[in-house]
Amino acid sequence: MIFNSFNFVAFVIPVLFLYWLVFKRTAVYQNIWLLMTSLFFYGWADWRFLLLLIASIIVNYFLGLKIYEAGDNDKKRNLFLYTGLVFNVGLLLYFKYVNFFFEGFYNILNVFDANLNYDTLQILLPLGISFFTFQTLGYLIDVNNEEIEPNKNLLEFSVFVAFFPKILSGPIERASGMIWQLQKKRVFDYDVFVDGLRQILWGLFTKIVVAENCAVLTNIIFGDYENQPASTLLFGAFFYAIQLYADFSGYSNMAIGVGKLFGIELTRNFSTPFFSTNIADFWRKWHISLTTWMMDYVFTPLSFILRRYQKKGIIIAVLGTFVLVGFWHGANWTFISYGLLHGIYFIPLVYFGKMSTSYAVAKDKKYPTFIETGKMMALFVLIMLTDVFFRANNVSEAFDYLRRIVSPSIIHIPGALINGTSLIVLLLVILFIVVEWIHRERKHDFEISKYPLIIRWSFYVGIFVLLLFFGRSANTFIYFQF
Known part of the structure; x- marks a missing residue:
């Protein structure tokens, strides 16, 4: 159910x-x-x-x-x-x-x-x-x-x-x-109840419109990656990163929204993580409830035990914590590799003393600076490529997929984008990202309670139309397997 x-x-x-x-x-x-x-x-x-x-x-x-x-x-x-x-x-x-x-x-x-x-x-x-x-x-x-x-x-x-x-x-x-x-x-609080319905609506959109349409493309590309040009594999990794995020954040938004219908506030689990400029900030915004659990019950005790080793001790604690994060996802070396790589990405932050630095991109502004944009895009590409381990059946397949991306066919026209359906999916992803950007400083991704009535209802009708025309059936969520 x-x-x-x-x-x-x-x-x-x-x-x-x-x-x-x-x-x-x-x-x-x-x-x-x-x-x-x-x-x-x-x-x-x-x-x-x-x-x-x-x-x-x-x-x-x-x-x-x-x-x-x-x-x-x-x-x-x-x-x-x-x-x-x-x-x-x-x-x-x-x-x-x-x-x-x-x-x-x-x-x-x-x-x-x-x-x-x-x-x-x-x-x-x-x-x-x-x-x-x-x-x-x-x-x-x-x-x-x-x-x-x-x-x-x-x-x-x-x-x-x-x-x-x-x-x-x-x-x-x-x-x-x-x-x-x-x-x-x-x-019963009418405002809380309606806000819960909004969050459920946005969760539905991200799951059955964004995630499921991305899944159609990623299943085709990953299922036949040996015969695809590098440019198509790159777009496959891009669509899977969006699919993974939209699938799980969609579930979380629906869960939190349903909780509000009963007057119970659940923990926010995602806070627009793709608008981060470093890996530490990304994990403060990605699967927040798991990250805080790991930081409090694994990283903090480990770093205390290893404190005499100073930065080396912190690095060991970070690596151990993120290996466990990967292992938590499942009994597969792909998940362990996924966690280990994310732990490795923390090492420069530890050495430069910036692991605890939190930075809000374009705070109180409409647009990010050129430098902020570059950092966000670089981090997204890193995460996108690492997510290949999350999607692959085994570590060898993940490395083979990444190896094939680094080839002369990277300059070919991506086969995944030469049909109208793929272009529509790309437009839906862009819409998804734009809405998240607009609401990045709010309580959740679709917090539009302060908008004028006509704008709010325009959003509702627009989302319902997209659900009607582009929604796809889904029998499960990615994170149900964990």
Whole structure:
């Protein structure tokens, strides 16, 4: 039941009506209804792992209480914390990475006996496990570090973990940012509700118009890249970078928008990352909930441990963090390579002491300077080429794709752009980028509440027309596989 399906519309409309008309009396009623519908939603997506989600909720709820009750008894605190770490990381390792390690072990044995045969273990990957597991891990660590007190209300904690708009692909919420919203009765706010609808509309546009039309081209180009000129491969990489961003940011906007319909504000997950001028700023704006999680729970402890090595220690911490970022995406060397490359891109910033520098492009201006434009374009090309590892089936294919780009056929007319459909997709991408540029300093990419009524409705009608004529069906989102 994905957001851009009729099934979801048929699900969410009655859920909303009952939420605001029948269950509005108290926060308890609202939370009971949200938990029931969230468990139904997850069970609809994958009923086989509904018990796993419930077990994760219960185990982490009680471990949070035990960590807090241990007080100054470090031995007890560590026992319960490490139990939580083993439980949560163990779930990820078993369901997501066992085959990866099993295959690696087999490859080592194969060096000594080439006649060995093996079959991968038939382990199904529970939807959303990377997201809700990181959320509960962060919760336990925050309780242990005394940054928050544990939630003593199992109902509230359950909704915090299972809230259906974010359960499958985030954002990865922090307890400090969400649980307090569940502790008070939500009151219907027309402006927030309408803003949620706007964000859903923009998410739909970016997913089924931009991402899905780009996907048509990238599937053709990547599927037959050996027979394409370099110029076509370059455009394939360009369209895939846009597809990846539009697909995931589209999901995030829809998730956040649906959350607003219920009076719950979820974390912003993307903030126009392609308008960044360095890689650190890019990651502050790309998959924000994952980036902040990794910075707080991986990079910061690592950099503290390695602080005596100064800049070299920071570099090791950065590389380790981004390898883990890549590994989080999946058990494949392509994702690990993707993460490692992004970590390497940080090294110059670390040496020049600019890793923490945040720069707003063309702040309070309509247009960027020539230098800003050059930096944004250079960074985009770097990211675009690195995304090839994200799309490729294996590392060899990724390197082969990149190698073929660097060839004399780079000056040929791109085959991907010689038909009308491709030109239309390019125009849709340009429109997408322009709208994002206009709203880059606002709360989200389609925050148009201050526009005159006629302009707002012109936007709405225009988006609906584009959805009608250029929207493509989609059965899933890229990040559902993670």
